[in-house]
Amino acid sequence: MSNTAELLKGAAELFPDEVVTSAHVRHLDLPQGAGRFALITLDNGLDHTKPTTLGPQSLVNLDKAIDQVEAEAARGEIAGVGVTGKPFIFAVGADLKGVEVIKRHEDALAIGKGGHDVFKRLSSLAVPTFAYYNGASMGGGVEVGLHCTYRTVSRAIPAFSLPEVFLGLVPGWGGCTLLPNLIGADRAVSVIIENSLNQNKQLKGEQVFELGIADAIFDGADFLEQSLIWTASVLRGELEVERPDVDRGEAWDRAVARGRSIADSKVHGAAPAAYRALDIIAAARNGDLRQGFDAEDRALADLIMGDELRSGLYAFNLVNKRAKRPAGAPDKKLARPVTKVGVVGAGLMASQLALLFARRLEVPVVLTDIDQERVDKGVAYVHEEIDKLLLKGRVNQDKANRLKALVTGSLDKAAAFGDADFVIEAVFEEMGVKQQVFAEVEAVVPEHAILATNTSSLSVTEMAGKLKHPERVVGFHFFNPVAVLPLLEIVRAEQTDDASLATAFAVAKSLKKTAVLVKDAPAFVVNRILTRFLGEVLRSIDEGTPVEVADRALAPLGLPMSPIVLLELVGPAVAHHVAGTLNAAFPDRFGVSENLGRIVKAGKRNLYVYDSGKPELDPEVAALFETGDTVLTEEQVRERALNAIAEEIRLMLDEGVVAEAQDIDLCLITGAGWPFHLGGITPYLDREGVSERVAGKRFLEPGVASVPN
Numbered sequence: 285m286s287n288t289a290e291l292l293k294g295a296a297e298l299f300p301d302e303v304v305t306s307a308h309v310r311h312l313d314l315p316q317g318a319g320r321f322a323l324i325t326l327d328n329g330l331d332h333t334k335p336t337t338l339g340p341q342s343l344v345n346l347d348k349a350i351d352q353v354e355a356e357a358a359r360g361e362i363a364g365v366g367v368t369g370k371p372f373i374f375a376v377g378a379d380l381k382g383v384e385v386i387k388r389h390e391d392a393l394a395i396g397k398g399g400h401d402v403f404k405r406l407s408s409l410a411v412p413t414f415a416y417y418n419g420a421s422m423g424g425g426v427e428v429g430l431h432c433t434y435r436t437v438s439r440a441i442p443a444f445s446l447p448e449v450f451l452g453l454v455p456g457w458g459g460c461t462l463l464p465n466l467i468g469a470d471r472a473v474s475v476i477i478e479n480s481l482n483q484n485k486q487l488k489g490e491q492v493f494e495l496g497i498a499d500a501i502f503d504g505a506d507f508l509e510q511s512l513i514w515t516a517s518v519l520r521g522e523l524e525v526e527r528p529d530v531d532r533g534e535a536w537d538r539a540v541a542r543g544r545s546i547a548d549s550k551v552h553g554a555a556p557a558a559y560r561a562l563d564i565i566a567a568a569r570n571g572d573l574r575q576g577f578d579a580e581d582r583a584l585a586d587l588i589m590g591d592e593l594r595s596g597l598y599a600f601n602l603v604n605k606r607a608k609r610p611a612g613a614p615d616k617k618l619a620r621p622v623t624k625v626g627v628v629g630a631g632l633m634a635s636q637l638a639l640l641f642a643r644r645l646e647v648p649v650v651l652t653d654i655d656q657e658r659v660d661k662g663v664a665y666v667h668e669e670i671d672k673l674l675l676k677g678r679v680n681q682d683k684a685n686r687l688k689a690l691v692t693g694s695l696d697k698a699a700a701f702g703d704a705d706f707v708i709e710a711v712f713e714e715m716g717v718k719q720q721v722f723a724e725v726e727a728v729v730p731e732h733a734i735l736a737t738n739t740s741s742l743s744v745t746e747m748a749g750k751l752k753h754p755e756r757v758v759g760f761h762f763f764n765p766v767a768v769l770p771l772l773e774i775v776r777a778e779q780t781d782d783a784s785l786a787t788a789f790a791v792a793k794s795l796k797k798t799a800v801l802v803k804d805a806p807a808f809v810v811n812r813i814l815t816r817f818l819g820e821v822l823r824s825i826d827e828g829t830p831v832e833v834a835d836r837a838l839a840p841l842g843l844p845m846s847p848i849v850l851l852e853l854v855g856p857a858v859a860h861h862v863a864g865t866l867n868a869a870f871p872d873r874f875g876v877s878e879n880l881g882r883i884v885k886a887g888k889r890n891l892y893v894y895d896s897g898k899p900e901l902d903p904e905v906a907a908l909f910e911t912g913d914t915v916l917t918e919e920q921v922r923e924r925a926l927n928a929i930a931e932e933i934r935l936m937l938d939e940g941v942v943a944e945a946q947d948i949d950l951c952l953i954t955g956a957g958w959p960f961h962l963g964g965i966t967p968y969l970d971r972e973g974v975s976e977r978v979a980g981k982r983f984l985e986p987g988v989a990s991v992p993n
Contacts, residue, residue: 299382303328305342305375307349311362318516319363322353325370326428332372338424339379340398346428347402350409357410363519365409367428368416368508377423380451383588384597387992392588396581399424399457404577406431412519416511417489417498422447426497427455430462434518434525435497436511440504441489444497449480449557452596452961456584460564461576467496468530469539469565476565477543477558481550499525532569540566554842555592555961591971591990595963598989602950602964603798610774610789611943612801614782619790620732625649626700626707628721630662630693633738634710636766639666642690644795650700651693659693666691698728706791708736708760713861718747726751734784734791736760740858741807741865744777755781758788761808762797763955771955772797773808798954803941806869807862809948810955812941813965814850815862815874816932820925821847822877827914829921831891831901837921841968844957848891849899856891857884873932882908926974929965934979945983963989 305328314321326346328336338346356362369375378395386392406413406428415429417437421444429435437444446455446463454460455476464472475495479485493501502510517523540562547558560583568576587593625641627634630653642649651662667688674684694700701707707729709721722735729735735757737747748757759775772792776785785801792799802808807815824834835848851859860881866874883891886908892899916924933948942948949964962968967989969975970982986993 302339307346314516327370335376337379366414372419374421375425392585396584403431427457437498438507439489443486450484452593454561456580469536473543551842592961595967599960607798614786618786622705626704628709635665663693754779770798809951828912837918930978
C-alpha cells in the first residue's frame with residue numbers, strides 16, 4: 285500500500301460519516317479526430333442541493349481513478365484527461381464535518397498531505413489534463429483544477445472561491461502556492477485574502493475567466509460540449525493557450541503587503557489564518573511548488589489544531605444549519621399566506637423595509653405616514669433604489685417596472701391596509717406612539733392580519749396590551765443596513781399565538797433572513813449585549829480613561845469596528861435611548877452615560893474627526909466631556925467589558941431570552957457582524973476562561989467550537 289493510501293485510510297477511519305464522492309471514469313472520442321479522452325466526473329450521488337465534497341474516502345476514489353488514467357496514458361491509449369462535476373456542482377472542497385473530529389496534529393497533517401499527493405498526480409501524467417469548472421467550485425474543488433494543465437469555466441457558475449481564510453484555514457491543497465504562480469500575487473491575494481475576509485465573497489464565471497484562473501469560458505447550456513471542442517483544438521495544436529508572465533519583482537512584495545493591510549483592517553491580528561496564507565504566498569514567488577506544498581501542509585495542520593478554526597467551523601454551522609431550522613419556531617403549516625404588506629412610516633428604515641418586502645415577496649407594499657411629502661419621499665427612495673439595481677444589472681427593465689408598480693403610498697390607512705395580511709410599523713421608538721399606531725391599524729386591517737413591530741428595545745407585550753387581538757402582534761426586529769445584515773429577531777410577546785408566529789417565520793424565510801426566536805425581554809439579544817459592552821467602555825471614559833485607550837481595548841478580538849465607531853454607526857441618540865430602556869429594566873447593570881447625554885443634547889452625531897487621516901476626538905466633543913481621574917489600561921477596559929458580556933449572556937440564558945448559547949452567537953454573527961474566528965462570542969469567552977470566572981461554568985461543552993479532548 286502506498287504512503288498516500290495509508291494516510292487516507294487512517295483519515296477515513298476518523299470520518300465514519302463522510303458523504304463519499306465517486307470519481308467515475310468514462311471514455312469518449314474527441315471531435316476533429318483529436319483522440320481518445322478520459323473524463324473523470326466527481327459525483328456524490330446526490331442532487332445539487334447536496335454539493336460534492338472531498339473527504340478522505342473521496343480522495344481515495346479520485347486516487348484510484350488517476351491510477352487507471354495514468355496507466356492508460358502510459359500505454360498511449362488516451363490523448364488527455366478531464367475532470368468535471370455533476371450537474372451544477374464541480375466540487376466545494378474538503379468535508380469539514382471530518383475536520384471537527386480531529387484530535388491529533390499528525391492526523392491533521394495527513395489531511396493536507398493526502399490531498400496534495402492525490403491532486404499533484406494530475407500535473408504529472410504523461411498527457412495534458414483539463415479541469416472543466418461546470419458549477420459551484422470552492423476550496424479543494426478549485427484546487428483540483430489548479431493542478432491541471434488547462435481549465436475552462438462555465439459562464440453560469442454562481443459561486444467560485446477559496447474560502448478557507450474566512451473559516452480559519454489556508455487553501456492547503458495547492459491554492460496558496462499554485463494560484464499566485466498562475467495569475468500573479470496581487471490577483472491571488474484578492475481571491476485568497478480579500479474576498480474571503482469580505483464575508484466570503486464569491487466569484488462568477490466571467491470573473492474567473494477575467495482573472496486568468498480559467499483559459500476559456502463557455503455558456504452553461506452546452507458547456508461540456510464546447511469545452512471538449514476547445515480541448516480537441518488544444519491537443520491538435522491548433523490553439524495555443526497564452527498566459528501573461530507573472531511579475532515576480534516588487535509587485536509580488538506589494539501584493540503581500542496589501543494582503544497584510546487587508547488582514548489587519550479585518551481581523552486586527554486576532555486570527556492567524558490570513559497571515560499564514562500570506563507567508564506561503566510570499567514564499568511562492570520562487571516557483572518552488574514542493575516547498576510551497578510542504579508549507580501548506582504545516583499551516584493546515586497547525587490551524588486545524590487551533591481554536592480559531594474550531595470557532596470558525598462552529599460559526600459556519602450556525603449560519604448554514606441552525607439558521608435554517610430556528611429553535612422554537614412553530615410548525616410552518618400554521619403559517620398564513622401574505623399577499624399584501626403595509627408599512628407604517630416612510631422614513632429611511634421603513635423605506636428599506638418596503639424595498640425588501642417588494643423584492644423578496646413580490647407582493648403589493650403600501651407605505652403610510654403623517655403627511656403626503658413624507659409618503660412621496662419614502663416611495664421615491666424605493667424607486668430610486670430599484671433604479672440602482674437596474675443600473676448594476678441586478679434586475680432587468682421588466683422586473684424593475686414590476687417592482688416599482690408594487691410599491692405605493694397612501695395617507696389613508698383604511699384604504700392602504702384594508703386588505704393587507706401583514707403590517708409592520710417603523711415609527712419613532714416611543715411606546716405611546718407605537719401603541720397609538722397599532723390601535724389605528726387594528727381598526728382597519730382584516731382579522732387575520734399580522735401586526736409586526738420593528739422596535740429595537742421596547743416591550744412588544746406592552747405595545748400589544750391595549751389591542752382587542754394582542755395575539756397577532758409579533759416583534760420583527762431588523763438590523764441596519766437592512767439589505768446587508770441577515771439577522772431578524774422574531775419576538776414572541778406574552779399573547780402571540782402560534783399561527784402569527786409561524787407566519788412571521790415564513791415571511792422571514794421569504795425575505796431570506798436569518799430568523800432567531802427571542803423572548804420579549806428588554807432590547808432582546810444583540811442590542812442588549814452591545815449596550816452592556818458599550819456601556820462598560822463609556823463608563824471607563826466617564827471615569828477618566830482617555831477615549832483612544834478605551835476605544836483600542838477590544839482590538840485583540842478582531843471585531844468589525846471599534847466601540848466608538850460602532851456608537852457613531854448606531855447613532856448617539858439611538859444608543860442613549862436604548863441605554864435608557866435597559867437602565868430602567870436593569871439599573872444595577874446598565875448605566876446611562878452623562879457624557880453621551882451631553883453629546884446627544886448638543887446634536888453631535890460623530891465623536892471622531894479625521895482631519896489627519898486617522899481618527900481623533902472632535903475638540904467640540906472633548907469640550908463637552910466631564911470625567912473623573914480613574915485611568916484604566918486597555919487590558920483593564922477589555923477585562924471589564926468581557927466580564928460584563930459574559931455576565932449578561934449567562935443572565936439572558938437563565939431568563940430564557942433564547943433557547944441556547946448558540947442562538948446568542950448566531951445573533952451576533954448575523955446581526956452585528958462579529959467574526960467567525962470568535963465563533964460569535966461564547967467560544968471566545970470559554971477559551972479565555974472568562975465564562976468560568978464570571979458565570980461559574982462554560983457556555984459550550986468542551987469539543988464544541990474547540991479541539992476535542
